Amino acid sequence: MTSYKEIASACTRGEVPACAAACPFKLEIRNIMSRLQRGGFDAAYRLLRDAMVFPETAVKLCSSPCEAFCERRDVDEAVGLNRLEQAVITHAKKKEPLRLNVPPKQQTVAVIGAGISGLACAQRLASRRYKVIVYEKTDRLGGSLWERFPNGSFLDDILLQFKYTDCRFCLSCPVESLDDISADAVYVATGAGGKDFRKPGNGVFIGGSITGADHAHALKQGIDAANQIESYIKTGRRPETETEESEKPVNRPDPMLLKPIGPIRPSGDGYTPEEAVAEAKRCILCDCDICLRRCPLISYFRRFPKQIAEEVEGTVHPLDVFKNRLATRMVASCDSCGICKDVCPQGVDVKSIIMDARREMVSKGDMPKVFSDFWLNDMEHAETFSVLKLPEEENMCRYLFFPGCQLGASDPRYVTETYARLLDRYPDTAILFDCCGAPAFWAGDEAAHTKKTEKLNEIWQNLKRPIPITACPTCAEMLRRFLPGCTPQSLYTLDLGDALMTGEEMTISVFDPCSSRFDHSAQEAVRGILTDAGYGMVPLLYEKEDTLCCGWGGQYMIANPTMSKSVIEDRVAQSEFTYVTYCTNCRDTFAQSGKPVFHILDILLGLNSADKEPPTLTARRENREQVKKMLIGEAPVADEGDGTVLFIEQQLAEKLSRDWILESDIKKVVSDCEKTGRKLYDIKTDCFIGHKKIGNLTYWVVYRPEEKGYRLLNAYCHRMDVLE
Amino acid sequence: MEFQNFIERIMSEENLICQCCRVPLEKRKAAFKYMDFDFYHELPTCPKCGQVYISEELAKGRMAEVEMNLEDK
Structure with a gap:
């Protein structure tokens, strides 16, 4: 595994963005931009200087390959990074070079050539207080920079950076042989066509235009050489040359963040401080x-x-x-x-x-069982009340309607009336009302999941592999994934006749269930039904392939109710319009939070209004039992305990449901209290209080006997065991 | 005097009487166990049979908090 x-x-979070990866100086562009966005020209200057040694010169030398990689280039225009760097040079006020407070070093480094590469190497090492001697065959600093800037405009910048160093410059000092100089290390930067001394040794490093590099890269090589020489001096070994990591993934931002913002054009020769800040703000500081x-x-x-x-x-x-x-x-x-x-x-x-x-x-038994107990029990309940029914007078079934256990739990008619419509049009359709195994899969219970899947597969194979018609996208996903060779078809893609609830120009937003993210045919079919029925549609920001889970998937709401609540709030806040979805879990989750929402079957079959409250957990199970009764005509055999009659007001029933408490469990506790007499009497309120552990939970009941049963006044539960 | 004591005990121990033993509950140290951790807390307890009482406030408050902490350990 x-x-x-x-x-x-492979995650690129925190890695350099594409622009910085392309920068010859590996500038911390994100840092520089974030400082500029706050008007921090001095801070941005320090970052430029730290990376470039001679910032003013380097900015002029750089051909800005970064801009070709800016994520904005396809949206509006690349951020003007080079112009911004020039603005930093122009508007920074504190340009005093850094004075490193380090003790002087005894080692000597000879730099041959006072071009941009040699000078960069010399400045870096001299600022770290090595004894640096620069040998230059001409009588001036700058080497081939003079060809590019004949007026010597770079000199002030270079001299400024050497201000606090003790670097020695030997001008008009051509070096004929390395034997003529005494140094612990030598940097050969003799420029294009310069002498290479043909003496590669441990302490001899070479770089700059002599290697064919342009000015910007020659400068960078000088900086790198300084680091390599220092490492060599300290360890006596040449460091491994770093190879370019061209294959490294690039840190790309969310395209949704890239809203077009027209580039800022400088009003004069360069940006004013205000213009620079505005342009810097176009940078979204790419970090995925x-x-x-x-x-x-x-x-x-x-x-x-x-x-x-x-x-x-x-x-x-x-x-x-x-x-x-x-x-x-x-x-x-x-x-x-x-x-x-x-x-x-x-x-x-x-x-x-x-x-x-x-x-x-x-x-390994390391996951608290209570996180998934409820759902595994619910799956068991669905199995107990499962139904397999073959179409009458049909020996073979072409289709197998698999409505899913939650569809019937939400409203039995979703199953029975849909099946009736299906039979009208496709008489060779069987029905298997059962659980798809998602609760076991989500719970991470491999044994239970395998058992369930094998059972479903056996039924499907025995029926000669009919095409499953799924109403629930999660069932579709489970069957497709775990039944080999099974390709379910979404119910909504079939012709089910006209919708009974027409739109009357009502505007809605379709909420695509997360498990239908790539089921384009279902997405389009549902929209087609709504269009035909006269509904106006306003798309959600996150729909179709971008759709997100309603908060029900994974059944994590018991393990993390706070997160679940915040997810549901986010989802319903996406649109003010009534939602239409095609997953009952989405429907009931949103309805629970008060959002008006239809299941597409409400519209097709003319069933529930958008403000119909979802059934309680107990009612969901009763509904499922009802489906079985309606499909096979048998009275359901519910687990009623010993016939204890419990009266529960609707408000309390809803509270129990919110707390994941089933009335059937509460009945068991009351029945046990009455049978064993093990209960408490509260004098003040004249009621009984009792408790019982069922599974991994201890349930408490507060109740009072009435003429025909017991009136439940309250119930709650906890996960801890009390050792009595 | 005995009756007076009885009344006071009822008032102080949340008015709860164990129906099995017909005696009021008293605060006693009770043992809890969850996720392989053991700990103790005072609970109204029947002095005879040990039946305890946990209020909804305790179950949904401090106990739920401890349960969450232990689940994260």
Whole structure:
């Protein structure tokens, strides 16, 4: 298995942006721009000087290859980086060179050639207080710079940078042989066509125009040579020459951040300070954070992929058993929608890190069971009330309607009325009302998931592999992924007749479920139904391939209710219009938060209004039981305990539902209290209080006997065990 | 006097009576266990059979907080 860190290694967060990668001086362009955006010309100057040694000269020498890589170039126009650098030179006030407070060094370095490369090397080493002697065959500094700037405009800049050094310049001192000079190291920068002394030795370094470099690169080579010489002096070994990392991925920003902002033209010869700041503000300081702004997990935990991988690794394979498993909640909080990978320019798959870790933690018993218990029980409930029904008088079925266990839980009619319509048009359609196994997959419970998948596969094979018709995009994804050779078809792409609820010029926004992100046919089919029914549509910012999870996917709401709540708030705030979706979980999640929302089947079959409240958890199970009854005509065998009758007001029922408490569990507690007599009596309120552990939770009930049963006054639960 | 004591005990111990033992609860140290961690906290407890009482406030407040901390360990 690929390690978590390997999966995240392609992430470019924090790496240099494309412009800086192309810069011969490897300027910290992001830093320089962020300072300029705040008017920090002096700070920007320091950064230029640190990287270029002779900033004024270097800026004039540079052909600005950076601008060709600016992300703006295809949107409006590249940020004028060279002009901005010139503005820094013009408007910076503090240009005094740096005085390094370091002790003088005993070693001597000879630099042969006082061109830009030799001078850069000499300045760097002299400022670090090495004894530097520059030998120049002519009587002036600058070498071939004079050819480019005959007026010697570069001299002030060069002399300024040498101001606090003790560098010795031997002008009109041609060096014939390296044997003539005594030094611990030599930098040969004799210029184009210059003497190379043919004596490569450990302490002899060569660079500048003699190597064919242009002025800008010659300068950079001088700076690099200074670093190599210092390393050689300290260690006695020549450092490895750094190779260009041309294959390194480039740090690219989210294209959505690149809004066109016309370039600022200088009013005179160069930018005024105000113009420079305005132009600098066009730079978006490229540092990829696209996953942070799309993926709710990355955004909630404020961690980028590499950090996530590191923390997950430490959590799944802790070196110290007493170390906190810091990433447990993070591992439990992924909605499994895959937007991380889909938006990442490098395709970094954070979901696979999280889901692999989840499976590993679950298999080792390191994941709190309560995070997924509810959903695994719900899957079991769906299995108990599953139905396989073959079409009457049909020996073979071409289609298998797979509505999904949550569709019927939301409203039994979504299943039964849809099936009736399907049978009208496609009489050779069977129905399998069951769970697709997503809860086990999301829980990271491989054993339960494999068992479920094998069972579904067996049914499907026995039916001679009919085409599954799915109403729920998650079911479609699960069947496609885990049933070999299975290609489900979205219900909405079939002709189901006219919609019974027409738009009457109502405007809506389609919310595409995350598992339908790449199901273009379903996306278009749903929009087609709405157009035909007369609805006006306003697209959401994140729709179709960019759509995001509603907050239900991955079933992390028990493990991380705060994150789930904030995700739902974000999703419903995308548009003021009523949503139409084609996943009941999206529908009920949004409806729970008060957002008007239709399921597409509400519109097709004329069922619920957009403000219909979602059923409670208990009602969801009852609905599922109802589906079975409606499909096969049998009375459901619900787990009613011993017939204890419990009266629960709607408000309390909703509270229980919000707290993930099922009324069936509460009934068991009351029944147990009454049977065993193990309960408390509260004198003040004249009611009984009892508790019982069911699964991994302890439930408390507050109730009072009534003539025909018991009135539930309150119920709550906790995860801790109390040892009585 | 005995009756007076009884009343005071009821008032101070959240008015709760164990239905099995017919005695009021008293604050006693109770043992908790979660995610392989053990700890103790005072709870209204039946002095005879040990039946405890946990209020909703405690369950959803301090206990939920500790549960979350332990899940992250």
